[in-house]
Amino acid sequence: MTDALPIPNLTLSDGKTIPQLGFGVFLVEPDEAERVVSEALEVGYRHIDTARVYKNEEGVGRAIAKSGIPREELFITTKLWNSDQGADTTPAALDASLERLGLDYVDLYLIHWPAPKYGKHVETWQAMVELRETGKARSVGVSNFLEKHLDDIAAVSDVSPVVNQIELHPAFQQRALRAHQEQWGIRTESWGPLGQGKYELAELPGLTDIAASHGKSVQQVAIRWHLQEGLIVFPKTTQRERMVENAAVFDFELSADEMATIAAADRDQRVGSHPDTTDF
Numbered sequence: 001m002t003d004a005l006p007i008p009n010l011t012l013s014d015g016k017t018i019p020q021l022g023f024g025v026f027l028v029e030p031d032e033a034e035r036v037v038s039e040a041l042e043v044g045y046r047h048i049d050t051a052r053v054y055k056n057e058e059g060v061g062r063a064i065a066k067s068g069i070p071r072e073e074l075f076i077t078t079k080l081w082n083s084d085q086g087a088d089t090t091p092a093a094l095d096a097s098l099e100r101l102g103l104d105y106v107d108l109y110l111i112h113w114p115a116p117k118y119g120k121h122v123e124t125w126q127a128m129v130e131l132r133e134t135g136k137a138r139s140v141g142v143s144n145f146l147e148k149h150l151d152d153i154a155a156v157s158d159v160s161p162v163v164n165q166i167e168l169h170p171a172f173q174q175r176a177l178r179a180h181q182e183q184w185g186i187r188t189e190s191w192g193p194l195g196q197g198k199y200e201l202a203e204l205p206g207l208t209d210i211a212a213s214h215g216k217s218v219q220q221v222a223i224r225w226h227l228q229e230g231l232i233v234f235p236k237t238t239q240r241e242r243m244v245e246n247a248a249v250f251d252f253e254l255s256a257d258e259m260a261t262i263a264a265a266d267r268d269q270r271v272g273s274h275p276d277t278t279d280f
C-alpha cells in the first residue's frame with residue numbers, strides 16, 4: 001500500500017474534517033468496484049464517495065477491508081436513496097448501508113435528492129440529525145438540494161447540513177446556490193466535476209491554453225479549479241492511470257487570471273437531472 005496522497009483537509013461546520021479530493025464510484029459496476037476502489041486506495045486516495053443506489057457498496061467495503069488501512073485514516077460517504085426517505089425508514093437504511101459496507105459508521109451520510117414526489121425531505125433531515133447522535137454517521141448532509149429545500153430544513157432544524165453535494169463543473173458553476181448555502185456554513189461538494197464526459201472540457205474558451213501552459217491535461221486543470229474554488233471534489237474513473245492523473249494536481253497553481261478565464265466559461269449547462277424532477 002502506498003502512502004496517502006498529500007491532500008489537504010477542510011473543516012466542516014460540525015468540527016470534523018474531510019479530504020478535499022476524493023474518489024467517486026457512480027457507474028462503477030458492482031463486480032468492478034472492489035478492483036477499482038482497491039486501486040484508488042493503492043494510488044493514495046482516502047476519501048470514497050458511494051451511494052445505496054450505485055449498488056456497489058459491497059465492493060467498496062471489500063476493498064476497504066482488504067486494504068488494511070486503519071479506519072480512522074479513511075473518509076467514507078454514502079447516501080440515503082429516495083424511496084428510503086422518512087422518519088421511520090431512514091435509520092434502517094443507514095444500517096443496511098453499513099452492513100453492505102462492512103463498517104460501524106460512515107464519515108458522511110447524505111440525503112441523495114430532495115425527491116419532491118415523497119414530500120419527506122424535512123422529516124428525513126430530522127432523522128439524519130438523530131442518526132448523527134448515534135455515531136453511525138459522523139457527519140450528515142444533503143445532495144441536490146435547491147435553495148428552497150435548504151430553507152425548508154433551516155426553518156425546522158438548528159443543525160445545518162455540513163455539505164450540499166451538487167452538480168458542478170466549469171460549464172455549470174452554481175454561483176447563486178453556493179452563495180445561498182454559505183450563510184449556514186454549508187460546504188459545496190461538486191458532483192460530475194469533469195462534466196461527466198458529456199461535453200469536451202477542451203471546448204470551453206481558454207481551457208486548452210491553460211492546460212498547455214502548465215503541462216497538464218484539461219481534466220487536471222478542472223480538478224485544480226475546483227480545489228482553488230474551495231470545493232470538495234471526487235472525480236470518478238475506472239482506469240488506474242487516470243486515478244494517478246486526477247490526483248497530480250498539487251504541483252501547480254492557477255493564477256487569478258486563469259481562475260477568471262474559467263469563471264467566464266460558465267454557460268449554465270446542467271448535464272444531469274434537475275432536483276425538481278428527479279423523483280425516481
Ligand SMILES: NC(=O)c1ccc[n+]([C@@H]2O[C@H](COP(=O)([O-])OP(=O)(O)OC[C@H]3O[C@@H](n4cnc5c(N)ncnc54)[C@H](OP(=O)(O)O)[C@@H]3O)[C@@H](O)[C@H]2O)c1
Nearest residue numbers: 024025026049191192193194195196197219235236237238
Ligand atoms: N449526488 C449525486 O446525485 C451524484 C450524481 C453523480 C455523481 N455523483 C458523485 O460524483 C462523482 C463524480 O461524478 P461523475 O462520476 O458523475 O462524473 P465525473 O467525475 O465528472 O466524470 C467521470 C467521467 O470522466 C472520465 N474521466 C475521469 N478522469 C478522466 C481523465 N483524467 N481524462 C479523461 N476522462 C476522465 C471517466 O471515464 P473512465 O471511468 O473511463 O476513466 C468518466 O466517464 C461520482 O462518481 C459520484 O461519487 C453524485
